[in-house]
Amino acid sequence: MNVFVTKQIPEIGIKLLKEAGIAVTVADQSLNQEALIREVQGYDALLSAGFVKADAHFLEGCRHLKVLSLFSVGYDNVDIDAATRLGIPVGNTPGVLSRATSDIAFLLMLAVARKAFYNYRKILDSKWKEFEPIADLGIELYGKTLGVFGLGKIGLEMAKKCRAAFDMKVIYHNRRPQEEAEKELGAQYVSFDELLTRSDVLSVHANLSPETKNIFNKTAFSKMKPNAVFINTARGGLHNEADLKEALDHKIIWGAGLDVTNPEPMAPDNPLLKMPSVCVLPHIGSATAETRDQMAVLAAKNVIAGLNGDRLPTIVNP
Numbered sequence: 001m002n003v004f005v006t007k008q009i010p011e012i013g014i015k016l017l018k019e020a021g022i023a024v025t026v027a028d029q030s031l032n033q034e035a036l037i038r039e040v041q042g043y044d045a046l047l048s049a050g051f052v053k054a055d056a057h058f059l060e061g062c063r064h065l066k067v068l069s070l071f072s073v074g075y076d077n078v079d080i081d082a083a084t085r086l087g088i089p090v091g092n093t094p095g096v097l098s099r100a101t102s103d104i105a106f107l108l109m110l111a112v113a114r115k116a117f118y119n120y121r122k123i124l125d126s127k128w129k130e131f132e133p134i135a136d137l138g139i140e141l142y143g144k145t146l147g148v149f150g151l152g153k154i155g156l157e158m159a160k161k162c163r164a165a166f167d168m169k170v171i172y173h174n175r176r177p178q179e180e181a182e183k184e185l186g187a188q189y190v191s192f193d194e195l196l197t198r199s200d201v202l203s204v205h206a207n208l209s210p211e212t213k214n215i216f217n218k219t220a221f222s223k224m225k226p227n228a229v230f231i232n233t234a235r236g237g238l239h240n241e242a243d244l245k246e247a248l249d250h251k252i253i254w255g256a257g258l259d260v261t262n263p264e265p266m267a268p269d270n271p272l273l274k275m276p277s278v279c280v281l282p283h284i285g286s287a288t289a290e291t292r293d294q295m296a297v298l299a300a301k302n303v304i305a306g307l308n309g310d311r312l313p314t315i316v317n318p
């Protein structure tokens, strides 16, 4: 049995695979869709650490695979219906990255509220001269309302941090009400419109799907408060970047913190990067040593189960 791994992953995952008697090949360069289809022909399993577009064309080209294991919780890049039709089990890495990703949402919220990246650049650009009582003021978060779009594991962790640190009220919009969160955090389920109109900080934690694509667009931003902070650590496709920029330019909302953009990478000359109340990071939500180790273990376990003909521990197919 053998597996092709598309990028170097933490050694702990490679070790688990080898201990299970699986021959491991790690790609020595980034491969596009066609190159990857060609490459995996001689392999029983694919461990995909990146976001190659695994659409029906790709999956048909890889129909011999016994398992497709993703090194991510998100699987919007995979046509799950096609994988299921072709009998390819797909695994992801839920749960283990919830704390790390919500840390980044929290970090962005605070960084935006205090214009941290902009103020840091002022030092680099020799624009910080002396203390100024009314220059570049931020906003406080104490007692404000956090709106969570998608109260899954990551959204819940973000809500807990905001309650504990800033005593924020939590409202949320989800496919289904989350009774546990309501009991634990006093979170209140609201309609999407209410989430937009009531949130001081609106943090996005939903999957990217046809229903959520571009859901944060001109209409949505126009309903938000002028002091609102928009945070997205989920997927760049959930917000429309041009509409976001317009909302910021016209002070329809106050600021934005993005760990995900559309496209990725964001171009270095993107005007959002220069805006005082905007902070952008390069998709590092899960990028801690501890979390990446746990993702590697889970991704390896999914490969091992798939190659043994067992149900994947964290399977995505229905």
Ligand code: DGY
Binding pocket: 071, 072, 073, 074, 075, 097, 234, 285, 286, 287
């Ligand atoms: C995921 O797991 O989906 C993140 O976006 C990458 O860590």
